[in-house]
Amino acid sequence: MTTLGTTSDGNTPLSPEELANLIPSLATKEELNEWERENILLGREWATAARTSPVDIASDEYVRKLHTKMFDQTWKWAGEYRRTERNIGVPVHEIRDRFMALCGDVRYWIENSTYSPDEIAVRFHHRLVYIHPFPNGNGRHARLVADLLATKLGRPLFTWGSANLIKEGEARMKYLEAIKAADNGDIQLLLKFARS
Ligand SMILES: Nc1ncnc2c1ncn2[C@@H]1O[C@H](COP(=O)(O)OP(=O)(O)OP(=O)(O)O)[C@@H](O)[C@H]1O
Numbered sequence: 001m002t003t004l005g006t007t008s009d010g011n012t013p014l015s016p017e018e019l020a021n022l023i024p025s026l027a028t029k030e031e032l033n034e035w036e037r038e039n040i041l042l043g044r045e046w047a048t049a050a051r052t053s054p055v056d057i058a059s060d061e062y063v064r065k066l067h068t069k070m071f072d073q074t075w076k077w078a079g080e081y082r083r084t085e086r087n088i089g090v091p092v093h094e095i096r097d098r099f100m101a102l103c104g105d106v107r108y109w110i111e112n113s114t115y116s117p118d119e120i121a122v123r124f125h126h127r128l129v130y131i132h133p134f135p136n137g138n139g140r141h142a143r144l145v146a147d148l149l150a151t152k153l154g155r156p157l158f159t160w161g162s163a164n165l166i167k168e169g170e171a172r173m174k175y176l177e178a179i180k181a182a183d184n185g186d187i188q189l190l191l192k193f194a195r196s
């Protein structure tokens with residue numbers, strides 16, 4: 001059993017004020033994970049039902065709305081930018097501009113076929129988690145963003161190591177290794193991991 005507020009490797013801990021904004025009353029991380037999982041399913045349903053084009057997905061409005069739909073039954077701050085500094089992510093005052101610039105880049109890559117569809121989606125994923133725009137849920141949200149964009153570009157859903165990445169284990173370690181390689185400018189490991 002893990003009480004709320006503790007953290008594991010590559011996971012941003014929640015600050016007391018963020019915990020105070022939890023909507024349901026839950027005692028453990030396991031209960032929270034399960035609650036979030038169900039909320040995320042609703043977000044996924046909303047996203048797959050909506051008729052969005054690839055370029056629509058690469059907009060700050062859409063990406064934030066998706067976070068809202070994934071976490072609106074769970075956190076009062078769903079879809080809102082982070083307000084506190086973390087060990088992962090850009091400084092709070094840079095979030096908005098970096099996020100808008102990223103969406104512009106992704107739209108450009110789509111319109112100019114700068115990279116393969118998979119690579120566009122995976123680069124979008126990595127830059128999103130690197131910015132870390134939200135207090136929590138960044139990994140799960142950015143994986144769904146990549147999945148949605150890949151399918152809109154005619155590709156199958158990513159497999160992300162074919163394992164539950166929320167749990168600590170080999171797959172999560174490999175995922176974080178690939179994320180760190182991408183931090184250092186090498187996207188290939190993450191590209192391979194997403195289809196493994
Ligand atoms: N060094 C790093 N550089 C960029 N992104 C990172 C790094 N380490 C971790 N991340 C990303 O941050 C995510 C964790 O952030 P957060 O806790 O907000 O997301 P989550 O969805 O709650 O967690 P998880 O993805 O673990 O389920 C990881 O999934 C990963 O995508």
Ligand SMILES: [Mg+2]
Nearest residue numbers: 011012136137
């Ligand atoms: Mg988290």
